[in-house]
Amino acid sequence: MKTTREAWRPLQREELRDELVHDSYKSKRKLSETTRCPECGAVYHEGRWGWGTAAAGVHEELCPACHRIHDRFPAGYVTLKGAFFAAHRDEVLHLARNREAHEKAEHPLERIMAIEDVEDGALITTTDTHLARDIGEAVHAAYRGKLEYHYNKEENLLRVQWAR
Numbered sequence: 001m002k003t004t005r006e007a008w009r010p011l012q013r014e015e016l017r018d019e020l021v022h023d024s025y026k027s028k029r030k031l032s033e034t035t036r037c038p039e040c041g042a043v044y045h046e047g048r049w050g051w052g053t054a055a056a057g058v059h060e061e062l063c064p065a066c067h068r069i070h071d072r073f074p075a076g077y078v079t080l081k082g083a084f085f086a087a088h089r090d091e092v093l094h095l096a097r098n099r100e101a102h103e104k105a106e107h108p109l110e111r112i113m114a115i116e117d118v119e120d121g122a123l124i125t126t127t128d129t130h131l132a133r134d135i136g137e138a139v140h141a142a143y144r145g146k147l148e149y150h151y152n153k154e155e156n157l158l159r160v161q162w163a164r
Ligand SMILES: [Zn+2]
Pocket: 037, 038, 039, 040, 041, 042, 062, 063, 064, 065, 066, 067
């Protein structure tokens, strides 16, 4: 990853709404109307990826989420730490999974890539910054604790840190 340390900056929750952009990972050129992702079946239509059906023989290209999964290059990183988390790990992760299911039903690019153990907690990686933000907000709304965001605008990456 060529990300530089300087490119990361802390963000307030209110700032995120205007900052986060929709992921166009590896979509250098304009996609043709209509495009279907051969991996997950999402369909690009009228400028956005959604779930739907496409006629046979349409252009096929990986959606940004599947590209990121292939490259193992997440857009969102959510770390969950602390003694409360350790004691309620399953419950908190269940909430995160629910949040993903809810978002993914509407937005194909919003997916959890992996949930890994890290020192003193867990790391959830996501295919899109919006889902990382939403998981952080959902966990904070349910359990309070301390929530922080760091955003890298150049690379469109978001780090969310929650601790309790
Ligand atoms: Zn896909």
